[in-house]
Amino acid sequence: NCDWSSDVCSSDLADILDLIAQIPKELKKPPTKGKGKGKDKDKTKAESPTAPAAERLIAQRCQVSAGQERAVAALQHTLLQHMLERLTAGKHQANMLSLDDLLRELDRAIGDAAQAPLILEAIRKRWQIALIDEFQDTDPLQYRIFRTAFAGQPLYLVGDPKQSIYAFRGADVHAYLSARDDAQTKGTLDRNYRSHPKLVAAVHHWFAGANAFAERRILMPKVQAGQSAEECTILGCDLAPMQLRFLASPLTKQQGYSSLDKSVLAQHTIRDVADEIVRLLNSRVRLRHKDGTNSPLRTGQIAVLTRTRKQAEAMQEALRLRQVHSVLARSGNLFEGDELAEVRRLLVGLLRIQDLPRLRSAWATELWGIAPEALPALERDPVRLQAEIELANRLRMIWNRQGIAVMFHKLLEERQVRARLAAKPGGERQLTNYLQTAELLTHAAAERRLLPEALHRWLEQQCQDHEVLNPDLRELRMESDADAVQIMTIHVSKGLEFEIVFVPFLGNGFRGQNHLYVHRPGGGRALVKQEDAEPHERDAAARDRIAEDTRLAYVALTRARRRCYVYWGVSRECSKSALGYLLHGPGRSTIAQRDVKDEWWESKDFSEKRHWLQDLRSFADSSNGAIELKILPVDENASDVATHAVDTPLLAE
Numbered sequence: 001n002c003d004w005s006s007d008v009c010s011s012d013l014a015d016i017l018d019l020i021a022q023i024p025k026e027l028k029k030p031p032t033k034g035k036g037k038g039k040d041k042d043k044t045k046a047e048s049p050t051a052p053a054a055e056r057l058i059a060q061r062c063q064v065s066a067g068q069e070r071a072v073a074a075l076q077h078t079l080l081q082h083m084l085e086r087l088t089a090g091k092h093q094a095n096m097l098s099l100d101d102l103l104r105e106l107d108r109a110i111g112d113a114a115q116a117p118l119i120l121e122a123i124r125k126r127w128q129i130a131l132i133d134e135f136q137d138t139d140p141l142q143y144r145i146f147r148t149a150f151a152g153q154p155l156y157l158v159g160d161p162k163q164s165i166y167a168f169r170g171a172d173v174h175a176y177l178s179a180r181d182d183a184q185t186k187g188t189l190d191r192n193y194r195s196h197p198k199l200v201a202a203v204h205h206w207f208a209g210a211n212a213f214a215e216r217r218i219l220m221p222k223v224q225a226g227q228s229a230e231e232c233t234i235l236g237c238d239l240a241p242m243q244l245r246f247l248a249s250p251l252t253k254q255q256g257y258s259s260l261d262k263s264v265l266a267q268h269t270i271r272d273v274a275d276e277i278v279r280l281l282n283s284r285v286r287l288r289h290k291d292g293t294n295s296p297l298r299t300g301q302i303a304v305l306t307r308t309r310k311q312a313e314a315m316q317e318a319l320r321l322r323q324v325h326s327v328l329a330r331s332g333n334l335f336e337g338d339e340l341a342e343v344r345r346l347l348v349g350l351l352r353i354q355d356l357p358r359l360r361s362a363w364a365t366e367l368w369g370i371a372p373e374a375l376p377a378l379e380r381d382p383v384r385l386q387a388e389i390e391l392a393n394r395l396r397m398i399w400n401r402q403g404i405a406v407m408f409h410k411l412l413e414e415r416q417v418r419a420r421l422a423a424k425p426g427g428e429r430q431l432t433n434y435l436q437t438a439e440l441l442t443h444a445a446a447e448r449r450l451l452p453e454a455l456h457r458w459l460e461q462q463c464q465d466h467e468v469l470n471p472d473l474r475e476l477r478m479e480s481d482a483d484a485v486q487i488m489t490i491h492v493s494k495g496l497e498f499e500i501v502f503v504p505f506l507g508n509g510f511r512g513q514n515h516l517y518v519h520r521p522g523g524g525r526a527l528v529k530q531e532d533a534e535p536h537e538r539d540a541a542a543r544d545r546i547a548e549d550t551r552l553a554y555v556a557l558t559r560a561r562r563r564c565y566v567y568w569g570v571s572r573e574c575s576k577s578a579l580g581y582l583l584h585g586p587g588r589s590t591i592a593q594r595d596v597k598d599e600w601w602e603s604k605d606f607s608e609k610r611h612w613l614q615d616l617r618s619f620a621d622s623s624n625g626a627i628e629l630k631i632l633p634v635d636e637n638a639s640d641v642a643t644h645a646v647d648t649p650l651l652a653e
Helices: 010-021 038-047 051-093 099-110 116-126 140-149 173-182 197-206 262-282 309-321 338-351 356-363 372-379 382-402 404-414 417-422 427-448 452-464 535-557 578-584 609-621
Strands: 130-132 155-157 242-248 286-288 294-296 302-306 326-328 485-489 498-503 515-519 525-529 560-569 627-633
Touching (some): 140 155, 140 173, 197 242, 197 560, 262 302, 262 498, 302 309, 338 356, 338 452, 515 535, 535 560, 560 578, 578 609, 609 627
Parallel strands (some): 302 498, 326 485, 498 560
């Protein structure tokens, strides 16, 4: 008789779990309603003498699981509170303050009647006017500080709520909207100096709906183009500036479109993006400029914007197979790659040359270049073995006398690393990572005056806590400065522009979440379990998710100067995506809704995909030539379509 809401009785728990483990799998699954014929559909359950006992045990297990989850949640809350108290005490003892601490301390001080007058006087004396850019990425704490510090003085806040895409870093678009509401005067920049006039019109068409941004206080203003169509023209390729490509496997008109497997849809999308890039470069299209001259389209003037690093890597592989050079901008963390792990093995081998297993591990790296399966043959050949050991000794001596940089470049030369990596797929990426690791070690050795053993200890320590390292040092660099297709995430692309942009993955919807961030009365957010959230809180969380996705879509669609390709297809998750919302959901409505309800994608009007092609045609036809729709049929039986090499490689430019 355990009270599962407060305690979990370990003895009863063990007994119940043991009994449940002995229940046949068939009895653990409740009968599926509607299957079978007539009275026989529940026959399995009726004829099983152990079914009632099994159901009771399963019910008890559910109680146990619920109790365990509540106990774990309570323990996590207690531990986090304890950790926060210890962290605060530790920083106080060490006289340390983080950036967040500085903000909180300043907020506390200017809210204190005794301290505020002196602090505010000092701030206002030093800065009579404040202008803050990118304010859409602020939060309530920062806004409260600035509002208080510059009360009665000129405070200019510049921002675009449509580009607030950093909620995962703490940005709160609602804080910006509150600041905008508080402002005495407001102004809007209503001219776009980047894009083709029809591209400007196309973006407005995407977000013209009254609910396009899932937030009634964020609307798409009417924007004029600051450039003429002539100076943004692509010569030799007469397509609309906004290309909408729809991938689908059509069924009958009554059934509409079937949902494709997400991986199949991704493969076909990646293939079409890569093929279109090859077509553009091979067709030798030219770009017209403001002064009337024109120039050929260069590879580096094309960008592909993805949601994740994994998508970016798949896109780069497809381009590599088509002999198109590309680079990943800010493609990850140096400490998460295989190259740094191999350098660690190399350093250990050189520091422990007498330890043959460690030296063998160093030899088996890509840097040294001996295949693991070749090591036994090496050890049976005394001459070759001695030569490798002597090289290791020479490298260790160079490291001791001349430093890590000279030793590393000697290794590259002796083992012909550059030539070997240049001949293999992804080799340029690997070489860049190796060189960046060597530079990191060189910088640390010089700055801290570290000898080999100490440098190795420093590297191992950084691997345990690399977040304390300067982000510019740990962030992966681009492979080269050569002319190449730019592949990056949408977040990285913010603020940049390219002549031609491909946006392949805006159709990926958000997944169901076990926990939700909910807004609490009086400000602040709380993390609650999905099932514990109130209906209005689930609606708000769904609205926040789709609102963030639509703002991310806006950023992606506004990076292009001359042409933008957008891909849309029917998959199981597409309904929950920004494009699903904008093309077929509440985002297209001209009637403003106060709130976007949770699970709007399950409505009958939305789920009946047979209307989707009609929606897309209507969407494109009403754009006055700014948007062109192309249907791309998908063969679900095709295998690995994204990675096969095409017959016609990229021509030399």
